[in-house]
Amino acid sequence: MSYVKPAEFAAKMIDAGEDKVFMSTRDTVIRAYMAGAILALAAAFAVTVTVNTGQPLLGALLFPVGFCMLYLLGFDLLTGVFTLVPLAWIDKRPGVGLVSVLRNWGLVFVGNFAGALTVALMMAIVVTFGFAVDPNEVGQALGTIGESRTVGYAEHGAAGMLTLFIRGVLCNWMVSTGVVAAMMSTSVPGKVIGMWMPVMVFFYMGFEHSIVNMFLFPSGLMLGGDFSIGDYLIWNEIPTVIGNLVGGLTFVGLTLYATHARTGSTRARPIEIAVPSGREKVGAGIK
Numbered sequence: 001m002s003y004v005k006p007a008e009f010a011a012k013m014i015d016a017g018e019d020k021v022f023m024s025t026r027d028t029v030i031r032a033y034m035a036g037a038i039l040a041l042a043a044a045f046a047v048t049v050t051v052n053t054g055q056p057l058l059g060a061l062l063f064p065v066g067f068c069m070l071y072l073l074g075f076d077l078l079t080g081v082f083t084l085v086p087l088a089w090i091d092k093r094p095g096v097g098l099v100s101v102l103r104n105w106g107l108v109f110v111g112n113f114a115g116a117l118t119v120a121l122m123m124a125i126v127v128t129f130g131f132a133v134d135p136n137e138v139g140q141a142l143g144t145i146g147e148s149r150t151v152g153y154a155e156h157g158a159a160g161m162l163t164l165f166i167r168g169v170l171c172n173w174m175v176s177t178g179v180v181a182a183m184m185s186t187s188v189p190g191k192v193i194g195m196w197m198p199v200m201v202f203f204y205m206g207f208e209h210s211i212v213n214m215f216l217f218p219s220g221l222m223l224g225g226d227f228s229i230g231d232y233l234i235w236n237e238i239p240t241v242i243g244n245l246v247g248g249l250t251f252v253g254l255t256l257y258a259t260h261a262r263t264g265s266t267r268a269r270p271i272e273i274a275v276p277s278g279r280e281k282v283g284a285g286i287k
Helices: 004-023 027-051 056-061 064-072 078-090 097-126 137-148 159-182 189-204 209-224 228-259
Strands: 269-273 282-286
Touching: 004 078, 004 097, 004 159, 004 228, 027 056, 027 064, 027 097, 027 137, 027 209, 056 064, 056 097, 056 189, 064 159, 064 189, 078 097, 078 159, 078 209, 078 228, 097 137, 097 209, 137 209, 159 228, 209 228
Parallel strands: none
Antiparallel strands: 269 282
16 A cells, blocks of 8 residues: 555654754755755646636645755755654654754745745746746736735734734645655656645645745735845744744644654553353453
């Protein structure tokens, strides 16, 4: 059977985190760059579908194609390493420490941002014919997304910041569930189905994904969005990164680790003793 039991994929999660810690700087950055670029293309695709059809659900339904491709190709998103890499440290794998965890996160962040920024520039060129004309409908939509999800939060002050953070938490709860779901199956169709469902949920619900935002907001700035780089960093990217970290590690990584990799002691069961026919069995003690 292609299904992998929880105890087995929990061990795979720890092994994956350890492998990422010891990956070379070169490979880490390249894989992160490609992950950011592919996810950005998927976001551009989903926005295009939504604008052209007027159906946000259809855009959300199709967005996971990019997520599935990048993970099947072995590329890494910051949201995924937030969940997997700390498990190798918590499990006390040799040579894995806080510094090596932070190193991996930093390299993946840089790679993801560079990849997403590359696609943001490419898409800005596409929707403006090389900045020769005003943005088309897709370009206008990209600009307004950046406004509503920066200035829109800022208008509500602390309540807006809390909402932004919680949306980041909920996002990586779903996205990291998709990362882990790929480990639940040994077949490509099984992996794709497992990844597709939670990622579709996050996108349609409008939760905040730090790497998707690395594409949406720079492209919005290039296309005339009415917000600043400071608005983007303070009222989206930084709180979203923190929320993504908390959501993925708390609701996915640590919970699966605690209950499948390092399970608690099983409760004692009563011992039953067979008695002559016609009588009920009686509890004779506890193991």
